[in-house]
Amino acid sequence: MKLNLTAMAVAAALSAGTTLVAQAASPDSFSAPASDRNTWYTNGNNTVTAIAARKDNIAQAKNVILFIGDGMGVSTVTAARILAGQQPNIIGSNSSTTPSSGEENSLSFELFPNLALSKTYSVNQQTSDSAPTMTAMVTGVKSNDGFLSVDQNLVRPTGSTDFASCNQDIANHKLTTILEIAEQAGKSTGIVSTARITHATPAANYAHTPERNWEADSNQPTGCATPDIARQLIEFNVGDGIEVALGGGREYFRPNTLLDPEDTTKLGRRKDGRDLTAEWTTKYGAGSHFIWNKADFDAIDPNTSTHLLGLFERSHMEYEADRLTDTAGEPSLAEMTEKSINILKNNSKGFYLQVEAGRIDHGHHAGNAYRALTDAIALSDAVKKAVDTLAAAGKLDETLIIVSADHSHVFTIAGYPQRGNNILGKVIEPGVGTYAKASDNNPYTTLSYANGLGYHTGVKGDDVYSTAVQIGRFANMSAVDTTDADFHQEAMVPLASGETHAGEDVAIYATGPGSRLFKGTLEQNVIFHVMNRKMTKK
Structure with missing residues (x-):
């Protein structure tokens, strides 16, 4: 379900050609492979069988x-x-x-x-x-x-x-x-x-x-x-x-x-x-x-x-x-x-x-x-x-x-996104197909940081260090393409020196x-x- 695919984003994606940049406005979710109880059980059993069959390499390492x-x-x-x-x-x-x-x-x-x-x-x-x-x-x-x-x-x-x-x-x-x-x-x-x-x-x-x-x-x-x-x-x-x-x-x-x-x-x-x-x-x-x-x-x-x-x-x-x-x-x-x-x-x-x-x-x-x-x-x-x-x-x-x-x-992976939710995207509620909302009634991303410079868009990589610190729920993400290469995730604690280890x-x-x-x-x-x-x- 594509909830945020704008004409401008499509044009940006086409103009990107083969360069290694963000796939602008990529889908908010991807199809999960078909699976049932027998698939999960069989796959798990096969994994254990493969592990049990391994032999340790005890030789010296050249x-x-x-x-x-x-x-x-x-x-x-x-x-x-x-x-x-x-x-x-x-x-x-x-x-x-x-x-x-x-x-x-x-x-x-x-x-x-x-x-x-x-x-x-x-x-x-x-x-x-x-x-x-x-x-x-x-x-x-x-x-x-x-x-x-x-x-x-x-x-x-x-x-x-x-x-x-x-x-x-x-x-x-x-x-x-x-x-x-x-x-x-x-x-x-x-x-x-x-x-x-x-x-x-x-x-x-x-x-x-x-x-x-x-x-x-x-x-x-x-x-x-x-x-x-x-x-x-x-x-x-x-x-x-x-x-x-x-x-x-x-x-x-x-x-x-x-x-x-x-x-x-x-x-x-x-x-x-x-x-x-x-x-x-x-x-x-x-x-x-x-x-x-x-x-x-x-x-x-x-x-x-x-x-x-x-x-x-x-x-x-x-x-x-x-x-x-x-x-x-x-x-x-x-x-x-x-x-x-x-x-x-x-x-x-x-x-x-x-x-x-x-x-x-x-x-x-x-x-x-x-x-x-x-x-x-x-x-x-x-x-x-x-x-x-x-x-x-x-x-x-x-x-x-x-x-x-x-x-x-x-760096955190949070919320309760459905399986197949775009990892760079906003959280979609399982079984509902709409964005999950925070207490301010706005959507939020799966990925975020506990501290750092906070939310920015259109700022390439490290160039964010020359921009103002923007911490917390700084903007309504509804119309923001969070999958873009230049999107910088929200953060909680303001640090002008950047996010920490x-x-x-x-x-x-x-x-x-x-x-x-x-x-x-x-x-x-x-x-x-x-x-x-x-x-x-x-």
């Missing part, structure tokens, strides 16, 4: 891939699963073309055989940021908020002039990362992110610093003894160096006297005069490449490329919903994952790869569920691409694949050798110990 959906809490997984089932071509890369009600759908990693919960608190906070949570996953040790792969006994800087904190004894507080362990074992390593490659989640693999925001030297006090994060990537000297680094953050690697190759009126951020992108190819020589656009990415031969640095945006990469409109073009998360595996698998000793869907988190902070969820679907596509690529190479059974999140968000447990999905160790509710740092045991211990 390869490890750690996928992180930044901010991908359980409610995000649920909503993304439903959205992908209801609108299977919403980001253009899913193979199905027949929409369903969505509730019975599964994202690729939800089909993995082993599952646990991860407790995400840090040493000093109940609700954490990405720095200590990723530190826990890649070092096996919990630490303080803002810290990247250093222990809790350092002091986080109080500001850009805190010179004393900038010159702490980092060497004696470093935590060895799983990437460093893999390099020491002679394996190849890679990091991939749709965020800046210097951002907390990817940086925790290779950088050691008490301040996650020291991404370039211009973010530090002058004369700081601790190298900035971009510099630590280029100067990384464990093993034969990181083989693959793909993501955003180009301006953090280039001097403030050099114009950007894509945004040609913008300069880099570095004040030390160094062009770290040039230093990458100088350091690694023949077989090394620095790339910044889709054409150069496509031209990379994984059989001859030994060290690949790809920085596709000055800051974060585009949201998946906006990727095809990028000026220079950007590879998808699935494409970056595939290319990385095809380079890393050339090492007979194996590899470690960490892949982050970093912009799930940013969509939530902006209160924009559409972009957060479509980036979660893009992560599902990347996981599927990894499985398919490994299977084709005969390496799936020797690879431990883990999918998890660093933390959750205050949440403190509940997140899921761990795993398959391959060692995945059986993920059971029950675990401390987040256990993820490292499983990877370390299965990848390096005999």
Whole structure:
């Protein structure tokens, strides 16, 4: 039943063509598949039979891939699963073309055989940021908020002039990362992110610093003894160096006297005069490449490329919903994952790869569920691409694949919508076919946030930070297309700084050798110990 399909919305949908943007004014509900008591009973019994027939893979893991959906809490997984089932071509890369009600759908990693919960608190906070949570996953040790792969006994800087904190004894507080362990074992390593490659989640693999925001030297006090994060990537000297680094953050690697190759009126951020992108190819020589656009990415031969640095945006990469409109073009998360595996698998000793869907988190902070969820679907596509690529190479059974999140968000699925209700839409009452009404006699959406910037329309993604905070029941939603890519959901508590992380447990999905160790509710740092045991211990 289409209750909100206006002529203007239809025109917008037609003009959108094949771009990966909102399917404007999509139906308010989708047909649920036929089912009865026998169907439910048979399907349940078949599931148990399949689980009982599984055999654990107890071999060592030659390869490890750690996928992180930044901010991908359980409610995000649920909503993304439903959205992908209801609108299977919403980001253009899913193979199905027949929409369903969505509730019975599964994202690729939800089909993995082993599952646990991860407790995400840090040493000093109940609700954490990405720095200590990723530190826990890649070092096996919990630490303080803002810290990247250093222990809790350092002091986080109080500001850009805190010179004393900038010159702490980092060497004696470093935590060895799983990437460093893999390099020491002679394996190849890679990091991939749709965020800046210097951002907390990817940086925790290779950088050691008490301040996650020291991404370039211009973010530090002058004369700081601790190298900035971009510099630590280029100067990384464990093993034969990181083989693959793909993501955003180009301006953090280039001097403030050099114009950007894509945004040609913008300069880099570095004040030390160094062009770290040039230093990458100088350091690694023949077989090394620095790339910044889709054409150069496509031209990379994984059989001859030994060290690949790809920085596709000055800051974060585009949201998946906006990727095809990028000026220079950007590879998808699935494409970056595939290319990385095809380079890393050339090492007979194996590899470690960490892949982050970093912009799930940013969509939530902006209160924009559409972009957060479509980036979660893009992560599902990347996981599927990894499985398919490994299977084709005969390496799936020797690879431990883990999918998890660093933390959750205050993102809710609420009301009592009928089955098949558009997850991006307004709540339709079961058996009635009309919108459910709040106590103010206006309809409300299934998705909302407990805090943040609140209701906005027509504001693209992160641009909402420049608009006024609009909290609570701010508008009558009756004539609003809540399925539009630029719709920002209502929120309850006003926060001009944007929506916050949440403190509940997140899921761990795993398959391959060692995945059986993920059971029950675990401390987040256990993820490292499983990877370390299965990848390096005999």
